[in-house]
Amino acid sequence: MHRATGLFSLVFGAALATGALAADARKGETLAKRWCAACHVVAADQQVGTTQSPAFSTIARKPDFTEAMLALFLLNPHPRMPDMNLSRSEAADLAAYINTQK
Numbered sequence: 001m002h003r004a005t006g007l008f009s010l011v012f013g014a015a016l017a018t019g020a021l022a023a024d025a026r027k028g029e030t031l032a033k034r035w036c037a038a039c040h041v042v043a044a045d046q047q048v049g050t051t052q053s054p055a056f057s058t059i060a061r062k063p064d065f066t067e068a069m070l071a072l073f074l075l076n077p078h079p080r081m082p083d084m085n086l087s088r089s090e091a092a093d094l095a096a097y098i099n100t101q102k
């Protein structure tokens, strides 16, 4: 029980901190092309990603998508994705960039 509460405040605190940063979508684009393009289609002019990974435009168009949630999500590596050790500001920049791919 206490663990769960602790985790909640940790996640909530991270959300607040992420929101406070001025995210930079152009930095996010550079990061995406360097770290994510091997698997994801990260830009409209990119031809191939891998078939298992959703395109960033698909991610951005999901009904429950928000930039803040995505920035949080990116702080933990997702299954089948290598741990990129993204900093909070890098995660926020990537989220801002993905948000432009709608």
Ligand code: HEC
Pocket: 031, 032, 035, 036, 037, 038, 039, 040, 052, 053, 054, 059, 070, 073, 074, 078, 079, 080, 081, 082, 084, 094
């Ligand atoms: C080694 C391949 C690989 C790399 C590199 C990679 N991803 Fe992924 N990513 C995947 C796969 C595969 C999935 C689908 C996850 C699943 O179905 O388990 C995914 C899912 C996601 C999702 C969730 C989409 C959803 O449906 O909720 C996001 C967001 C995402 N990736 C962002 C990124 C970002 C940002 C980067 C670069 C920092 C990145 N990924 C790098 C393979 C990768």
